[in-house]
Amino acid sequence: MVESKIELDAADIAILRVLQTEGRISNVDLAKRVNLSPPATLARQKRLEKQGLIDRFVAVLNRYKTGHDTLSFIQLTLSLHQHQQIHDILDRIVAMPEVLECHNVTGEYDYLLKVILKNTQALEAFISQKLIPMPGIARLHTSLVLKEYKSSMVLDLDEP
Amino acid sequence: MVESKIELDAADIAILRVLQTEGRISNVDLAKRVNLSPPATLARQKRLEKQGLIDRFVAVLNRYKTGHDTLSFIQLTLSLHQHQQIHDILDRIVAMPEVLECHNVTGEYDYLLKVILKNTQALEAFISQKLIPMPGIARLHTSLVLKEYKSSMVLDLDEP
DNA sequence: GTTGAAATATATGACGT
DNA sequence: ACGTCATATATTTCAAC
Numbered sequence: 001m002v003e004s005k006i007e008l009d010a011a012d013i014a015i016l017r018v019l020q021t022e023g024r025i026s027n028v029d030l031a032k033r034v035n036l037s038p039p040a041t042l043a044r045q046k047r048l049e050k051q052g053l054i055d056r057f058v059a060v061l062n063r064y065k066t067g068h069d070t071l072s073f074i075q076l077t078l079s080l081h082q083h084q085q086i087h088d089i090l091d092r093i094v095a096m097p098e099v100l101e102c103h104n105v106t107g108e109y110d111y112l113l114k115v116i117l118k119n120t121q122a123l124e125a126f127i128s129q130k131l132i133p134m135p136g137i138a139r140l141h142t143s144l145v146l147k148e149y150k151s152s153m154v155l156d157l158d159e160p
Numbered sequence: 161m162v163e164s165k166i167e168l169d170a171a172d173i174a175i176l177r178v179l180q181t182e183g184r185i186s187n188v189d190l191a192k193r194v195n196l197s198p199p200a201t202l203a204r205q206k207r208l209e210k211q212g213l214i215d216r217f218v219a220v221l222n223r224y225k226t227g228h229d230t231l232s233f234i235q236l237t238l239s240l241h242q243h244q245q246i247h248d249i250l251d252r253i254v255a256m257p258e259v260l261e262c263h264n265v266t267g268e269y270d271y272l273l274k275v276i277l278k279n280t281q282a283l284e285a286f287i288s289q290k291l292i293p294m295p296g297i298a299r300l301h302t303s304l305v306l307k308e309y310k311s312s313m314v315l316d317l318d319e320p
Numbered sequence: 321g322t323t324g325a326a327a328t329a330t331a332t333g334a335c336g337t
Numbered sequence: 338a339c340g341t342c343a344t345a346t347a348t349t350t351c352a353a354c
Contacts, residue, residue, distance in 0.1 A: 005227035016221060023183050023217035037322050055220045057183035061176060065213045066315050067165035073272060094309050097316035102309040112233060116315060149254050149262040153218065155226050156257035197340050
């Protein structure tokens with residue numbers, strides 16, 4: 001199933017803009033911010049959730065304070081050429097809690113993984129004990145993040 | 161300032177695990193889930209926010225339904241070697257709403273950007289009109305995401 | 321979509337363990 | 338540090354316009 005764009009009016013966009021940065025704002029405060037009445041605001045928010053435009057609400061943690069000091073991007077190329085084999089490998093990779101993102105990309109390598117671990121020792125163990133032993137890993141390149149300048153999930157919503 | 165790990169007990173971890181996927185759960189429901197009383201749960205959550213362990217609460221949107229069909233990773237190498245020049249360029253990149261992430265990384269290129277745009281035309285315009293004209297962009301490589309297998313911000317918290 | 325009122329659920333403080 | 342209970346507050350939700 002292909003998900004397609006849903007048309008939004010100015011009030012929807014105002015609501016989504018606020019909720020993207022203040023996910024726990026109360027409906028009455030949100031209503032004030034978007035210049036609508038609380039019932040109208042709540043009805044719109046519920047509709048946006050039902051439409052799947054709002055996927056979920058989450059708490060964003062500070063990874064340094066949880067002890068996750070090592071962020072890295074791992075590029076992979078798979079050697080398997082049967083669809084089922086590739087699918088199985090990807091299922092296993094996606095199920096790993098250390099892997100926060102997994103994308104099929106264009107370029108020199110086929111897959112890009114965003115991996116968060118406690119330290120470089122844990123990263124080395126992850127690569128050598130969990131990734132390398134998997135069948136079909138043809139090439140692998142690790143980039144360590146030295147400094148994170150920006151990390152956001154906020155989509156840029158423009159006026160209708 | 162270097163942020164360092166904060167020690168968490170089993171109840172803290174239980175609370176953070178729930179809030180990472182259900183950011184809008186009520187305190188009474190959260191208390192039931194972690195087997196604590198509502199006041200104890202609320203006090204812990206407030207403490208975790210005050211400690212900065214919980215950075216913020218956000219709504220996660222479905223990018224396809226907002227019309228953001230094109231996700232890409234752009235690798236950059238800067239040719240400027242004065243700290244101030246590099247700092248200025250990074251400030252401008254980080255301020256761009258299309259750029260969701262910006263990291264200084266090890267490897268062939270120095271910076272990795274995660275960029276979300278409406279379509280490939282908008283990506284082409286972004287690269288040719290906003291990135292390339294900046295001084296000091298020595299090398300640039302774009303990887304288009306063909307398929308997103310996993311996209312999460314959930315940190316893997318293990319028992320104390 | 322708005323206003324206002326009522327019902328419900330929630331957070332929060334006091335006290336005892 | 339936690340649980341229970343009571344109170345005050347905030348929120349949702351309904352009805353009328």
